[in-house]
Amino acid sequence: MQQIFNFVIRNKTLLLFLLLFGIALSLTIQSHSYHKSQFINSANSLTGGVYGTVNSIGQYFDLKEQNLILVEENVILREQLLNSSGRNQSIAIDSSFNDQRFEIISAEVYKNSYNSPNNYLTINRGKRDSIQQDFGVITSKGIIGIIDNTSNKFSTILSILSKKSRINAKLKSSNQNGSLTWNTTSPYFAQLEDVSKFSKVKIGDTIVTGGQSAIFPKGIGIGKIESFTTDSTGDTYTIEVRLFNNMTTLQHVYIIINNNSEELKTLENLNDE
């Protein structure tokens, strides 16, 4: 017993080092594994407070740019409204199906990163705004990512610029499905994998979300086809997608709440069993 104590006292620095390094290593490994929320994350009041203070100063510098984005979005919405007004009147509205399927909450980006293999954003909405894990996040132009961790006031988003993210997407013209991934090289491009060789792929075609999961509704923009190559097996295409969003300058985002997601999830779980 005496010897054990002596050993511990003699090597206390080494043992402390090994303990702390072990903790750091396990946190790192946890952060690399798919679909596990991080234990150490920036959705807490300390980091949120600091980023909030910085953001309240920094947001003045790109007001002009943000205004232009808003006007552009308004133009699109106005056009949709004017073009649809004539058509809608003939449809009888049944009040029993009037409840909304999707709700949208706006949020402000406090922290954005795009240069590490797994990128996260921090936003100023949390549990008290009824944000939960696995809600989709978009801007007026296209998708951003999926909610990962939430605290009371803040949440983190797993960006589509991440090795961990796989999002169901399709070609708008031919409805061919694939999954959107990122190869960590450029924040302006993502890759659409596993697209069947039988589909007609043309440079410049639009890629939109596929709507096969409860996270994103169908038909939200992602990007344009920049180039495409045949996979090493020769059966599928890997498509280089130029994203509509400039992921480096995000300020205002929208969170999509799918009111049917609970029901869909329980149904899927039933099928699995």
Place this chain on the structure above:
Amino acid sequence: MNNSITSNIIRFIVLLLVQVIICNNINFLGYINPYVYVIFILLFPVNNNRLLFLILAFNLGLLVDMFLDSGGVHAGASICLAYARPLFLKYAFGTMYDHQNLKFGHTDIGALIMYVSGCVIFHHLIVYYLEIFNISQIILLLKKALFSSIFTVILCLLLILLFKTRK
């Protein structure tokens, strides 16, 4: 003694804030960010308690990780650097370190450059190894580590020389 404790506490907080507010948003050439918080580990008093030093380095790394959502990458690299620091001190300053009278305020500039660049390159290699976590991407790893090491070394030397206590 009291003065040294206060200055280290202030350095801890200021470097952490400078790191997360300014340095993480530089993104020079798209991906190069300096990690200036290592200055705290570099300039921690030599004769002090090593256990306290390890715990402080770990906490500093963990706080940076919390701000960056990077798991335990910076905590791991900081604790390695803190543990391996005597080797770098011995290599760079030689006899001065052996006689236990090393003060960073008045060392010659050549030795200081050796010490800072050795420590920073060691730290950055671990950071990028843990972040990429894939040995098949070794070229990308070395490229990222090299470029951001150069950036960090220059910035660290400038900051250390700027805030040096004059005697």
